[in-house]
Amino acid sequence: MFKKLCEKSFPKSLWVYHCNVGACNGCDIEVIDVLTPYYDAERFGIKLVASPRHADVLLVCGPVTRQVVPALKRLYEAVPDPKLVIAIGSCAVGGGIWFDSYNIVGGADTILPVDYYIPGCPPRPEAILHGVAVALGLAEKEIESVHLKQLLDRPESVPVEVESLYS
Amino acid sequence: MITSKLKEAILSLRPGRVTLKYPFAPHDPEGDFRGYPELDTDKCIGCGACAAVCPARLIMIQDIDQNTRRMVRLLERCIFCGRCADVCPEDAITMTKHFELSTDSGREDMVAECEVFMATCQRCTRCYEPANPLDKIMEPGFRDDEIKRGGQDSPYEPIQSD
Ligand code: SF4
Ligand code: SF4
Ligand code: SF4
Numbered sequence: 669m670f671k672k673l674c675e676k677s678f679p680k681s682l683w684v685y686h687c688n689v690g691a692c693n694g695c696d697i698e699v700i701d702v703l704t705p706y707y708d709a710e711r712f713g714i715k716l717v718a719s720p721r722h723a724d725v726l727l728v729c730g731p732v733t734r735q736v737v738p739a740l741k742r743l744y745e746a747v748p749d750p751k752l753v754i755a756i757g758s759c760a761v762g763g764g765i766w767f768d769s770y771n772i773v774g775g776a777d778t779i780l781p782v783d784y785y786i787p788g789c790p791p792r793p794e795a796i797l798h799g800v801a802v803a804l805g806l807a808e809k810e811i812e813s814v815h816l817k818q819l820l821d822r823p824e825s826v827p828v829e830v831e832s833l834y835s
Numbered sequence: 836m837i838t839s840k841l842k843e844a845i846l847s848l849r850p851g852r853v854t855l856k857y858p859f860a861p862h863d864p865e866g867d868f869r870g871y872p873e874l875d876t877d878k879c880i881g882c883g884a885c886a887a888v889c890p891a892r893l894i895m896i897q898d899i900d901q902n903t904r905r906m907v908r909l910l911e912r913c914i915f916c917g918r919c920a921d922v923c924p925e926d927a928i929t930m931t932k933h934f935e936l937s938t939d940s941g942r943e944d945m946v947a948e949c950e951v952f953m954a955t956c957q958r959c960t961r962c963y964e965p966a967n968p969l970d971k972i973m974e975p976g977f978r979d980d981e982i983k984r985g986g987q988d989s990p991y992e993p994i995q996s997d
Contacts, residue, residue: 705853705854706853706854706855707854707855707857708854708855711854731985737991741994758891758911758912758913758914759912761911761912761942761945762909762911762912762942762945762984762985763912763984763986764891764912764914764985765890765891765912767891767892767912767983767984767985767986768983768985768988772985773986773989773991774984774985774987774989775942775984775985777941777942777986777993778985778986778989778991778993779989779991779993779994780993781994781995781996783939784937784938784939785911785937785938785941785942785944785945786936786937787910787911787913787937787945788915788934789913789914789915789916791934791936791937792864792868792934794855794857794862794864794934794935795934795935795936795937796937797857798857798858798934798935799937800858801858802937802938802939803939806858806859807858807935809937809938809939809944810933810935810936811871811935811936811938811944813943813944813945813947813948814946814947814948814949815948815949816874816876816947816948816949816950817876817950818876818877818879818949818950818951818952
């Protein structure tokens with residue numbers, strides 16, 4: 669659904685606003701790296717803008733500290749519709765190694781509706797480009813939840829309901 | 836002035852095309868890059884060493900019964916440090932070079948779950964006895980970790996998408 673929305677609403681280019689909500693700067697550096705001529709995300713029409721009011725996409729890096737929650741909510745409201753949120757880095761995806769710290773909320777999707785997730789610590793620039801390609805419909809996602817068993821015919825084993833963990 | 840501009844243009848033409856073809860052509864990471872940690876269920880003995888050292892504490896161990904152990908790995912918060920692969924006595928975990936992990940459907944795509952069969956001790960009929968008496972008191976019976984994901988106790992109201 670988001671893919672369709674994406675194709676319909678952004679026929680030309682994505683202007684991104686990059687925000688750091690408690691990241692260690694590793695992810696921010698990789699985001700800047702992606703914009704250099706070597707990786708050149710600008711060939712997909714991606715442009716870093718200085719104000720959320722000009723942006724279509726919010727790039728969120730970091731595990732979201734408690735301090736930044738109101739600011740992040742205001743930032744999200746400031747981006748005009750239709751908007752996308754991309755979580756970059758293990759921190760923004762799931763809280764990273766700080767997922768249960770006292771000052772951390774734990775993941776961007778506990779505050780915002782996140783559309784695309786790019787895990788990695790930091791994700792290498794190619795991984796971010798792959799995320800961009802997934803967002804633009806140029807590539808397919810390559811990851812799926814895995815359920816493996818050594819014993820195939822054990823009657824009482826019930827797999828963990830992954831969906832219920834995230835509802 | 837024009838000559839200097841021309842010189843500049845010629846200089847900048849010299850390197851040719853530097854941009855990577857990446858999303859259209861594969862680009863494998865070189866060196867000792869660490870990507871997605873893959874678990875070989877056939878090798879794993881369920882010792883739990885990886886769960887003990889993981890800095891993101893993302894490997895949760897639950898014992899279903901006497902000799903079946905379930906390991907739930909919430910790889911959404913994996914930092915690809917490779918410690919789990921380092922300590923694994925059976926080399927069951929390999930750090931692959933797979934980095935294209937981005938997804939559009941949610942963090943549950945990064946969950947990896949496996950069930951392993953544990954051999955029972957002939958003497959005590961239990962699988963693993965803790966090494967020292969203190970651990971024995973702390974961890975009676977079977978291990979049953981709580982599956983804890985980042986943000987599950989968040990006191991904040993999330994913004995709903997429209
Ligand atoms: S994912 Fe890793 S590199 Fe990115 S902000 Fe978190 S700790 Fe830093
Ligand atoms: S690579 Fe590091 S963070 Fe990821 S599962 Fe292994 S020990 Fe945990
Ligand atoms: S993966 Fe290796 S370290 Fe982890 S439980 Fe299995 S054998 Fe032990």
